[in-house]
Amino acid sequence: MxxxxxxxxxxxxxxxxxxxxxxxxxxxxxxxxxxxxxxxxxxxxxxxxxxxxxxxxxxxxxxxxxxxxxxxxxxxxxxxxxxxxxxxxxxxxxxxxxxxxxxxxxxxxxxxxxxxxxxxxxxxxxxxxxxxxxxxxxxxxxxxxxxxxxxxxxxxxxxxxxxxxxxxxxxxxxxWPPTWTRHFRLHCLPPFPLRYFKSAKLPKGAKIVTFPGGPNPSDVLVGRWTQQEPAHETPWEHFKGTFGKGVTNRWRHLTRYVRPTPWLTHYWKE
Missing domain, CATH: 3.90.550.10 (Spore Coat Polysaccharide Biosynthesis Protein SpsA; Chain A)
Structure with missing residues (x-):
């Protein structure tokens, strides 16, 4: 068992x-x-x-x-x-x-x-x-x-x-063997600024994808970094938001962008 x-x-x-x-x-x-x-x-x-x-x-x-x-x-x-x-x-x-x-x-x-x-x-x-x-x-x-x-x-x-x-x-x-357990941010998400134009990939040989430190799979699924951000936000809208009121760390906001990730729909389900 x-x-x-x-x-x-x-x-x-x-x-x-x-x-x-x-x-x-x-x-x-x-x-x-x-x-x-x-x-x-x-x-x-x-x-x-x-x-x-x-x-x-x-x-x-x-x-x-x-x-x-x-x-x-x-x-x-x-x-x-x-x-x-x-x-x-x-x-x-x-x-x-x-x-x-x-x-x-x-x-x-x-x-x-x-x-x-x-x-x-x-x-x-x-x-x-x-x-x-x-x-x-x-x-x-x-x-x-x-x-x-x-x-x-x-x-x-x-x-x-x-x-x-x-x-x-x-x-x-x-x-574990190195290809088995993959880190979403480090192994799936394209580097900045490519993540503005490409969705996260599923690495070859991966068996489990982990999300330590965020973003959460439920947010990545709809193209946002946290629940406080709008889903499916366009790259231009996210870029403009970097300079909006209340943004204390502009670089952090600028780099925390993720497009909707279609393969999650296939795997992350009951």
């Missing part, structure tokens, strides 16, 4: 994201699989998904930290007894898009390996990125225990949950 886990909390992503992930798995996983969702709101999640209450972090949230520290609850020793998960489990962020068969993610390397996507924003530092990663349930509880002992210190030293995980796995982490 192939095992997948996701985490949903807050209001950023609704049950439709969980249901969409299940649909993508059904199309791109061979044979039986199980999807477990740790969440603070089970309403609307399709019955095929095993939803459980999201455990508390167990300590104060680090101040002035951008890290998604709540994801560390998956390293707790109680995850297996609570959910029935055991052995290697594949975690997938809800804003990921599965575009090809992912059977290899369940068998790559050793079952005890912690396998992460490479942090493509900082490739020379050999850091992991936890949008898609596999871990052995209950094997490394020291990760969350060390965090709970000094959450602010961990956040100050590492900045992000994924950097802390990279540094904390005994013997070091492993990486």
């Amino acid at each position: 192939k095992q997948v886990i996701c985490v949903k909390w807050g209001t950023a992503y609704g049950a439709d994201y969980v249901n969409r992930l299940y649909g993508m798995l059904r199309r791109h996983v061979t044979g039986d699989f199980r999807l477990v969702c740790l969440t603070d709101n089970k309403e609307g999640i399709r019955p095929e998904v095993d939803a459980y209450d999201l455990p508390e972090l167990g300590c104060e949230w680090p101040k002035k930290s951008m890290g998604k520290w709540r994801k560390l609850v998956m390293w707790g020793s109680d995850l297996g007894p609570t959910t029935g998960l055991s052995g290697p489990v594949l975690f997938i962020d809800l804003d990921s898009v599965i575009v090809d068969n992912i059977d290899g993610y369940f068998t790559h390397g050793s079952p005890d390996d912690v396998v992460l996507a490479r942090n493509w924003a900082k490739p020379m530092q050999k850091l992991g990125q936890t949008s898609v990663f596999r871990f052995p349930v209950g094997k490394y509880p020291h990760i969350i225990e060390q965090f709970r002992a000094d959450p602010q210190g961990v956040a100050d030293r590492h900045g992000f949950e994924q950097h802390f995980v990279t540094a904390s796995v005994p013997g070091g982490i492993k990486f």
Whole structure:
């Protein structure tokens, strides 16, 4: 049985994201699989998904930290007894898009390996990125225990949950083959200013496209960077908006342009 886990909390992503992930798995996983969702709101999640209450972090949230520290609850020793998960489990962020068969993610390397996507924003530092990663349930509880002992210190030293995980796995982490897990902004979106004229491409050999740091797939689908911006905005309208009132970072606004991305319609659906 192939095992997948996701985490949903807050209001950023609704049950439709969980249901969409299940649909993508059904199309791109061979044979039986199980999807477990740790969440603070089970309403609307399709019955095929095993939803459980999201455990508390167990300590104060680090101040002035951008890290998604709540994801560390998956390293707790109680995850297996609570959910029935055991052995290697594949975690997938809800804003990921599965575009090809992912059977290899369940068998790559050793079952005890912690396998992460490479942090493509900082490739020379050999850091992991936890949008898609596999871990052995209950094997490394020291990760969350060390965090709970000094959450602010961990956040100050590492900045992000994924950097802390990279540094904390005994013997070091492993990486997926480089073409499997692609970063939307870095591998799909044309460089500025070509993104004003060309839609994002789907890289050859990609199996999962991740969206860390935005934009969100639901926004890219209709050609905008955030929900606060108009959909299908023309390049000229976006360019003029760079010099409008209320724009504090003009360069950031100028470069954050994305055209509607047709291939998302095909893959990112329930």
